[in-house]
Amino acid sequence: MKKTTAICATLLAGLMSTAALAETIKPAVVYDFGGRNDRSFNEAAFNGAQEFKERTGINYRDFEIQNPSQREQALRNFARRGMDPIITIGFAQAAALEKVAKEFPDTRFAIVDSVVDLPNVRSIVFREEQGSYLVGMLAAMASETDTISFVGGMDIPLIRKFSCGYKQGAKAVNPDIEIIENMTGTTGAAWTDPVKGGELARSQFARDSDVVFHAAGATGMGVLQAAADEGKLGIGVDSNQNHLHPGQILTSMVKAVDVAVDATLTDAQEGNWSTGVQVMGLAENGVSWALDDNNADLINDEMKAAVEAAKQDIVSGKVEVHDFMVDNTCPF
C-alpha cells in the first residue's frame, strides 16, 4: 500500500512538473502562402507542431498568410501577445522576420529554409540536393528506358536545388541517362494543380520516361497518380509519400521539416534553445530517402547498397553534391 502511494506520489509529481513546464512556452507558427494543408512543406511544419502538442499538451497558435504584407503583421501580432518561440515557415518570410526579430529582441524566433543572422533567431536550412541526389540514383537504377523525369512546381531557386541534385545523382549511376524536366506554372496555383501535374507526367511518359520525381507540393499528387495509373514509378517529396500508391512509388525524398519544428519547440520548452544556423543534411537526418513496406519490393539489395554507400560518401565528404544556390548554376 505504502509502495503504491509512493508510486502515485512520484507519478503525480512527474505530472505536476510537466504541467509546470507546460506553462513556460506559448509557441506560434506562421505558415507561408501554401497554408497549413498544402500536403507538403507547410503541412509538414503543421504536423511537427501537432506532434509536439500531442506529446506535451502545450497548445500553439498559427496563422496562414494571404499577401506579403501580412508576414510582418502576423509575426508582430504574435510577438506582441507574448508568444514565444515563434516559428516562421518558408524562405519568403526572411525579410519580415529580420525586421520583427530586431523589434522584439527578447522573443525567440526560428525560420525554416532561410538564414536570418540575428542573436534571437534560429535558422534551419536543409540540404535538399543531398536527398535528391540519392533518389536520383535510385531513379536511374530503376529505369529500364534510361529516361527519367522531374516535375517542379515553379521555376524558383529552391526547386532548381532539388532538380540539380536529382540530375547529379542519376548521372552518377548512368552518365548517358536522359532527364526530362518540366515546371508546372508561374503563379501560386502551380503548387496546387494536380491535374496539370498529371498531364505533365503523362507527356513525360510518352517521351519514354519511366520514373518521375516531383517537387511540386499538392500538384505532385497528380504526378504520382499518373505514374500509378500508367504503371510507371513516382518519387514522393517532403514527407514519406510511399503509402499513397503502395508498390508504385519508388521512394520519397523526405525533408524532415516536421522533425525540425518539433525539435525546435522541444528545445525551447526544455531550455535547450540555441540560435544560429542549423544545417539539416544527410548526416543530420534532415533529408533522407524513404524505405518501408510499401516500396520494399521495388528496392533490391544492390540498389540499397549503392545508395547507402553514396550516403556514406556524401556524409564523409568524399562525394560533393553541387548546391545550386552557391553559384546559381547546375552543371548537370
Next chain:
Amino acid sequence: MSKGQLPRWVDFGLLPAINLIAAFLVSGLVVILIGENPLEAVKWLVWGALGYGEGVGFTLFYATNFIFTGLAVAVAFHAGLFNIGGEGQAYVGGLGVALACLAMDQFVPWYVTLPMAIIGGAAFGAGWAFIPAYLQAKRGSHIVITTIMFNFIASSLMVYLLANVLRPTGSMQPSTRGFEEGGQLPLLRHLFPAFDLGQSPVNLALFVALIACVLVWVLIWRTKLGYEIRTFGANPNAAVYAGISPVRITVVTMLISGALAGLMGINEVMGAQARLLLDFTAGYGFVGIAVALMGRGHPIGIILASILFGMLYQGGAELAFEIPTITRDMIVVIQALVILFAGALEHMFRPAVVAFFDRFAGAKAVA
C-alpha cells in the same frame, strides 16, 4: 425623375448598402454553420479594421491598392471595355517602379525617385495593356480574353526575371534586393507621428492614389477625351458617326487603364516592401473589378468601395488570427459573397427598390 429611375442617393448609397447587408447576412449563416458566433466574428472584423491605429493603417494601405486597380477597371469600363488584366498590368507596373528604384535609390532622395517610379510604373502598366488594346482595336480580338491571357504572360515574365535576372546571388527568395532609403516612400506613421498608425505600411502612395482619383474624375467628366470615352462606351456606332475614332479611343483608354493599374506598384513595391517580390499583386488586380463595379465607376464610389475591401482584408486577417476555426479560406468566402452581392447580383434588389420608389413618386404626384 422619370419612372424607373432612382434618386442618386438610392442608386449610390441605399442599393449598395442593401447588397452589403445581404452579403453579411449570408456570411453570418456560413459562420454559424461552422459553429462560431457571427456577432463575435463581426466584432473582430470591425475592430480589426477600424478599432485601433495599426488596423486603420492596414485598412488604408489595402484601400490604396484597390483605388489604383479600381480606377483602372473603371476607366476602361467607361469606354465599354472590360479590362480583366489589372493583375498583370499591376505586376509589370511593379517592375517599372522597381527598376526606377533600383537605378536611383543609392544616389538621390525618395522625392527624386518618386516621379521616375510613377513614370516607370505607369509606362510599364500601360505598355502591358497596349498589345491587348491594339489587338482589340485593329483585329477585334476580344479584350477580355487577351487581357486575361496577358496576366499569365506577366507572371511567367516576372518569375523568369525574378528567379534569373534580378535576384541577388545566393538568395533563395525570388525578389530584387531591398531598396535603400532613396527608393522607399515615407510611411505615414513617420510623416504624421501624431496619428497612431502602429507599424502599418500605409505610405505616401495613399495621396498618389487620391490625386489619381481627382485626375480620373477630371478626365472622364471634364475633358473632351473623357466625353469621347463615355460616348464610345454608351454607343460605339453613334460614336463613330460623331467622328470619334474607335481605334484611338480603345487604345488610349486601355493605356490609361493599364497605367493606373501599374501605379499600384508605388504602394506595394516602393511603399510597403521596398523590393519587388514574386506575386506581390496577390489578387488586388482582380478585386479592382469588384471595387469598380461597386463604386459605379465613380472615383468617390471607388474610394468608398476600396475602404470597404480594405476593411475586409485587414479585418479578415484579424478575424482569422483571433478565431482559429475561421481560416483564411473562410475570409475568402466572405469576400466572395460581398463581391457576389455587390457585383454579380447588383440587379437583384433593384426592381423591388425601383417599384417602391415609383409608387412613392406616384403617390407624391397625385397628392
